[in-house]
Amino acid sequence: MQPLRTLTSVALPWPAVNCDTDQIIPARYLQKPRADNFGHYLFADLRFNGNGNEIDTFLLNRPPFRHARIIVTGRNFGCGSSREHAVWALYDYGFRAVVAPSLGDIFANNCLKNGLVPVLLPEPVVHDLLDRIARDPDLELGIDLLAERIRLPDGTEHAFPIDPFAKECLVNGVDELGYTLSRADAITAFEQRHGMA
Amino acid sequence: MTGPNGLPATIFDKIWMNHLIESREDGQDLIYIDRHYIHDVTAPAFELLRQRSLAPRSPHLIFGTPDHYVPTHSREMTAINHPERRAMIDALMSDAASAGITVFPLGDRRQGIVHVVGPEQGLSLPGATIVCADSHTSTHGALGALAFGIGATEVGHVLATQSLWQKKPLNMRIRVEGQLPEGITAKDLILAVIAQIGVAGARGHAVEYAGPGIEALSMESRLTLCNMTIEAGGRVGFIAPDDTTFDYLAGRPYAPKGAEWDAAVAAWRELRSDPDAVFDREVTIDANVLAPMVTWGTTPEDALPITGVVPDPSTLADPEQRAAMAKSLAYMGLEPGTRLDGIAVDRVFIGSCTNGRIEDLRLAAHIVAGRQVASGVSAWVVPGSGLVKAQAEAEGLDRIFLKAGFEWRHPGCSMCLATNGDAVAPGERCASTSNRNFVGRQGPGARTHLMNPAMAAAAAVTGRLTDVRRLVEGH
Numbered sequence: 018m019q020p021l022r023t024l025t026s027v028a029l030p031w032p033a034v035n036c037d038t039d040q041i042i043p044a045r046y047l048q049k050p051r052a053d054n055f056g057h058y059l060f061a062d063l064r065f066n067g068n069g070n071e072i073d074t075f076l077l078n079r080p081p082f083r084h085a086r087i088i089v090t091g092r093n094f095g096c097g098s099s100r101e102h103a104v105w106a107l108y109d110y111g112f113r114a115v116v117a118p119s120l121g122d123i124f125a126n127n128c129l130k131n132g133l134v135p136v137l138l139p140e141p142v143v144h145d146l147l148d149r150i151a152r153d154p155d156l157e158l159g160i161d162l163l164a165e166r167i168r169l170p171d172g173t174e175h176a177f178p179i180d181p182f183a184k185e186c187l188v189n190g191v192d193e194l195g196y197t198l199s200r201a202d203a204i205t206a207f208e209q210r211h212g213m214a
Numbered sequence: 215m216t217g218p219n220g221l222p223a224t225i226f227d228k229i230w231m232n233h234l235i236e237s238r239e240d241g242q243d244l245i246y247i248d249r250h251y252i253h254d255v256t257a258p259a260f261e262l263l264r265q266r267s268l269a270p271r272s273p274h275l276i277f278g279t280p281d282h283y284v285p286t287h288s289r290e291m292t293a294i295n296h297p298e299r300r301a302m303i304d305a306l307m308s309d310a311a312s313a314g315i316t317v318f319p320l321g322d323r324r325q326g327i328v329h330v331v332g333p334e335q336g337l338s339l340p341g342a343t344i345v346c347a348d349s350h351t352s353t354h355g356a357l358g359a360l361a362f363g364i365g366a367t368e369v370g371h372v373l374a375t376q377s378l379w380q381k382k383p384l385n386m387r388i389r390v391e392g393q394l395p396e397g398i399t400a401k402d403l404i405l406a407v408i409a410q411i412g413v414a415g416a417r418g419h420a421v422e423y424a425g426p427g428i429e430a431l432s433m434e435s436r437l438t439l440c441n442m443t444i445e446a447g448g449r450v451g452f453i454a455p456d457d458t459t460f461d462y463l464a465g466r467p468y469a470p471k472g473a474e475w476d477a478a479v480a481a482w483r484e485l486r487s488d489p490d491a492v493f494d495r496e497v498t499i500d501a502n503v504l505a506p507m508v509t510w511g512t513t514p515e516d517a518l519p520i521t522g523v524v525p526d527p528s529t530l531a532d533p534e535q536r537a538a539m540a541k542s543l544a545y546m547g548l549e550p551g552t553r554l555d556g557i558a559v560d561r562v563f564i565g566s567c568t569n570g571r572i573e574d575l576r577l578a579a580h581i582v583a584g585r586q587v588a589s590g591v592s593a594w595v596v597p598g599s600g601l602v603k604a605q606a607e608a609e610g611l612d613r614i615f616l617k618a619g620f621e622w623r624h625p626g627c628s629m630c631l632a633t634n635g636d637a638v639a640p641g642e643r644c645a646s647t648s649n650r651n652f653v654g655r656q657g658p659g660a661r662t663h664l665m666n667p668a669m670a671a672a673a674a675v676t677g678r679l680t681d682v683r684r685l686v687e688g689h
């Protein structure tokens with residue numbers, strides 16, 4: 018997971034509502050070793066036909082979206098299966114931020130642990146972004162994680178909420194395990210209080 | 215028992231407080247984990263651990279069994295002709311062996327789907343915190359536990375620290391008034407709940423199921439109900455422990471014994487939401503009016519009574535919703551207005567962590583007895599565990615299914631998500647007792663209709679989605 022402070026990129030518009038993690042990465046790729054580039058499996062059944070060739074109507078297969086690092090999507094993105102592979106697929110492909118009105122609970126946690134920034138914005142704002150991208154596919158969105166803001170070229174800005182600890186981890190490219198290991202005494206004390214140790 | 219500061223508290227608040235190690239300034243709580251289940255998709259988490267030269271902190275609290283990649287036509291590892299799938303099971307076995315973790319391996323009668331095995335072994339207990347790298351971990355809430363699915367990085371965190379940082383979800387209560395009519399199951403109830411509140415209806419909430427309609431449910435029905443909480447977006451779903459819970463747990467291999475058991479039951483009886491506890495959200499369902507439910511679309515909220523018809527997108531005002539429904543119907547190969555009762559199926563799958571327990575197989579066998587699988591239909595029963603399979607065989611259920619033309623398979627996840635190769639072919643329509651009808655879930659292009667086990671049995675013998683009540687005497 019790479020540190021991230023700011024990011025400017027075109028955005029893949031994916032207006033689907035309730036897009037489940039089975040769509041983001043089909044279950045048959047769960048057996049692949051993490052060393053694989055999971056980006057190859059992202060949206061596999063939507064992106065490739067049965068012969069493994071790209072389906073050219075799928076937006077990710079088209080310029081400029083092929084190089085998008087931000088996805089703008091509908092409510093409850095990443096619902097369903099807990100597979101972290103869904104986040105790995107987005108991350109390995111090159112995505113660093115998901116802009117949505119809401120995310121599946123487990124998916125949201127998985128994002129934070131892998132350097133994928135959840136940018137939660139009110140639904141009308143997300144719809145407006147989708148409209149703007151539809152009019153101008155080359156539109157570049159700027160995400161400033163430190164300032165907790167998303168910026169458009171015309172100067173429009175939207176603040177987004179992000180948990181301070183998660184932000185710290187994303188900005189520095191670290192996960193929280195190191196921190197918890199430093200709290201081992203508190204865990205041991207809990208076990209002793211509850212007669213577990 | 216009340217919550218902190220003597221304020222009224224929910225069961226969820228109480229279990230959470232009992233497991234709180236410390237809180238962080240940002241509102242995240244470090245929660246102690248009592249029980250951690252692992253299976254054959256947990257390999258990436260062990261890999262993360264190795265990369266950091268860490269080992270599991272409390273191996274005695276971890277239990278595992280292979281389920282997602284096991285073959286269901288054989289119990290031999292050599293029957294898995296796919297090296298990557300075999301590697302997933304091998305990884306579970308070697309990761310567990312090197313850490314001293316108990317695993318119920320392939321060929322052991324206790325092996326099965328992890329969410330069937332945990333309760334069956336008495337490992338899932340009231341008041342406990344339980345996690346597993348699987349969203350259907352909510353199942354174990356049926357025992358009055360706080361159980362939820364986590365991702366691979368979180369699994370690594372729990373392995374290394376036996377704890378997890380979480381933001382405490384809000385409290386939600388789903389009250390079920392009345393009683394389920396004869397022949398209506400927990401599966402119909404949860405499909406009706408999801409149809410009412412939507413697939414994101416419980417997002418961010420821990421769901422307590424309560425009311426007379428819940429108290430009357432058997433433990434197995436409660437497991438079915440809590441299992442599908444995640445299909446309403448809730449990670450946690452649970453039921454206050456009561457005599458049904460204690461009767462189910464008594465004498466199970468890992469449940470407390472003797473004086474410890476008595477003390478445990480006394481403590482578990484206290485696990486109730488205080489009468490004046492406040493829920494952030496309340497939903498009420500009338501059980502009396504429920505009918506057998508089937509899904510017609512590609513999310514679990516796309517469910518209707520079997521007496522209904524395929525909905526018509528043109529009646530929807532919102533263009534986004536209209537487009538989504540049209541897409542879903544195109545995938546499912548269904549025309550608006552078609553009666554659900556009568557839609558021809560190619561496959562029937564009875565199994566999964568939702569409906570792969572003995573009660574489910576009895577319900578299905580009851581419908582199948584004396585009938586034949588319709589010609590052209592391929593129908594499978596995949597018991598949820600080796601013990602469920604053995605019990606069914608002791609009761610002669612296997613013979614009923616086999617005589618009717620069903621396949622009687624070995625336990626595992628199987629066609630619920632098709633990762634072991636048991637897949638529904640593209641374009642085929644499957645009546646399934648599993649929990650997800652997502653696009654491609656049972657195999658690329660597969661069309662899934664979710665329903666209860668008796669309904670799936672009815673579909674098998676008629677070759678069509680069928681109101682099972684017609685096949686039962688007295689209706």
Ligand code: SF4
Pocket residue numbers: 281282327328329348350566567568626627630631648649
């Ligand atoms: S039976 Fe299906 S839902 Fe249950 S654990 Fe297995 S794959 Fe997941």
